Amino acid sequence: MTADLIGRLRQVVGPHGVIGDRDGMAGYLTDWRNAYRGTAAAVVRPGDTDEVARVVALCHGAGVAVVPQGGNTGLCGGAVPDSSGRQVVLSLTRLRRIRDLDLANQTITVEAGTVLRTVQEAAAAAGQLFPLSLGAEGSCTIGGNLATNAGGTAVLRYGTMRDLTLGLEVVLPDGRIWHGLRGLRKDNTGYDLKQLFIGAEGTLGVITAAVLKLFPAVRSRATAWLALPSPQAAVDLIGVLRDLAGDRLTGFEVMSRQSVEFVLRHATGARDPFDERHPWYALVELCDSLPLAGLDAVLESALGEAFERDLVVDAVVAASPAQATALWALREGISEAQNHEGPSLKHDVTVPVSRIAAFVAGTDRALSEALPGIRIVTYGHVGDGNLHYNLSKPVGGDDAEFRVRAADLARVIYDSTYGFGGSISAEHGIGQSKRESLADYKDSLDLQLMRGLKQVFDPHGLMNPGKILPG
């Protein structure tokens, strides 16, 4: 039956649209970190929405599960098939047309396989901004950004992918096309169905295209690297910046000394902007669409107030775009630098901004009790309450011994997150990796309602099964 299905799929997408050999499939069967591996009956690469619909309908008819995949840059295994060898990987990367750019409506309509950077560049070429920005932007796709409700470094000002989306086109699990590709800023005609597909990680249908919001381009920018005494100072500093810079505050990243130390040790050309060591750092960015917006003066007055209130101990303001890039490199190099220190146990949590300081204190204490000497690489988008709480083994520790502790150290972080009213997945999603944790940290009522919704869209459980919902 599988052979018959594959023959029919070939008829839909052409001979080159179906990959069935081991070598050709390899890149689609594991994630980029090689943390999850699966097998598949085939990898199918349709060229447009109609082909996606026909492929999904054929799989549905044959009772074969479909695993949608974009740029395959996820961190939770959400786009990797299981090990049965019976699933079909549906790669969206051939759907990469920019269908429309409507300046008057401030929208861009793109297909799911379009790379994020391509969308940023298309917007910029039209003098506009598409603000979503994250580490994988050179290879992640819009479909994956939507499926995981991606966040990144500009959420503070522009929101997550959900906030940037006006309309969607979706192929439902039975192959029908849901036409929600509208560029309306207001539409109150019943339940907002598109919201369900955003963040559903491909478990309710395959997103094939989206209408996204554009914003005025950024024409001036001020960037500062600050030394802070504590996480509470970071929280208070956000208040000062909001008060004195308002909407101009677009970025607020915080890093522990441990995080920065790894970058200074391993990243080529990285150097500490300060002579002395400080326990915490913040990277602050103000932006404006006006070319002469006086941002330096705004930043200076905010920093003056911050120094006066002892929220900031030292500061460097970028004097050029190159200096700003160098400061951002200290932030963006953390994840890679940490890999040089042995296995990285990564966590991506949010708590209310007001609880950050107590949360960090409590979590660090609990982690150090659980594994004395553990190195805690805390950094992230504190303006959104979002911390990447990553862990490295104690100096001289054994890799394998550390890896064995992964589940119980995650539990320490998640218990603390839960206790502070937070979320165990801020922006990476659930995928396979946190699926069973969801059973521990979501109310059973939430899970029951989620299962009910899954049943409405995918009664046969054929769309990305084994992801999000606990078994």
Add this chain to the structure above:
Amino acid sequence: MTADLIGRLRQVVGPHGVIGDRDGMAGYLTDWRNAYRGTAAAVVRPGDTDEVARVVALCHGAGVAVVPQGGNTGLCGGAVPDSSGRQVVLSLTRLRRIRDLDLANQTITVEAGTVLRTVQEAAAAAGQLFPLSLGAEGSCTIGGNLATNAGGTAVLRYGTMRDLTLGLEVVLPDGRIWHGLRGLRKDNTGYDLKQLFIGAEGTLGVITAAVLKLFPAVRSRATAWLALPSPQAAVDLIGVLRDLAGDRLTGFEVMSRQSVEFVLRHATGARDPFDERHPWYALVELCDSLPLAGLDAVLESALGEAFERDLVVDAVVAASPAQATALWALREGISEAQNHEGPSLKHDVTVPVSRIAAFVAGTDRALSEALPGIRIVTYGHVGDGNLHYNLSKPVGGDDAEFRVRAADLARVIYDSTYGFGGSISAEHGIGQSKRESLADYKDSLDLQLMRGLKQVFDPHGLMNPGKILPG
């Protein structure tokens, strides 16, 4: 059985919490415009979420339908019970506590019955802004704002109620409490259930509280009243303002001459800012959180560009807050002024901003063909593509004859809206009034999925039945 139920309800909410007499119930059984009337077995006024849950559970157990109601300011009959006399109206107006105001998290947690203006004032008292603003703000409640995903005059910059909401607490149709009252800016742990309750007009559950976003207070403002040659000039002008003022553009309202003429004729003290008549007007507002933000210079440069490109024919810039208020009164007086000209047939539609001009031309033509001499009162939030396309009878026409045409004139507008890829309800919702129209203008697949969702949350159809979903 009803008597027994009412006795039990009295036990839950106390003797004063249940209103059963005709006079006491009267205000709850019709909307403020007196356009919809119903009857009810009782009006129940619980005092907190727990009481709401117990009331809903009792009604559920007795198979009695519940109609949630907030400030009863809706325009579509969504909060009015049917005529059976067997439904229970659940008034949320006693749930009006502000539970929390978290400055560091920039959130306010309020109960559903809190009046919108109370929330605005609480935010302002803390030096913050809660930006939702609309005509009924002195009496509408947060629960109703959420149930209809309210819009208003600041959507251009701050979004709709959906965009302003981080968390919800909801009593489900069977009386269980769904605890989603979190103040997290990022949370990707499965399907975003709260999105379903927002805009569901009480058909999936009763919203009892919400965590809402706060923004930096506005400390400077520039307001201008402009004469425009055409709707296309309005659309192009938005582009100029976005380009030269960026985020500072918070309001962009457009009014036809007919709309303004009614205000000048009927509103006390209203006067035309210009000596000559112009076919279209725009009210533009720039805002900033900085006290000395140079908004006048920004506005001046934008208007200079607009005059040069013939987008603006004449302009008045408010020289004082009082003048700004007077200009806004011209916009805000339209709805009331129109009532002096006989029955108002109101419509609330959106199209993509880029299609506004063609949409207005085509719709006006079709309306004038359908009823020669009809007076078209077009105005609204053009920055969001949202027009209130209201109609008055021809001069000297008969009220009753005009009212009879309501359905077919609505169809003219909705057909045109649909043809331009728009929505027949931008910000007022569906309620009873547009319920059957939804069957004509929504894909059957949308309706099927919506019915599936309704079934998950409310399998017995007891929560605000007869609203939104066509029969």
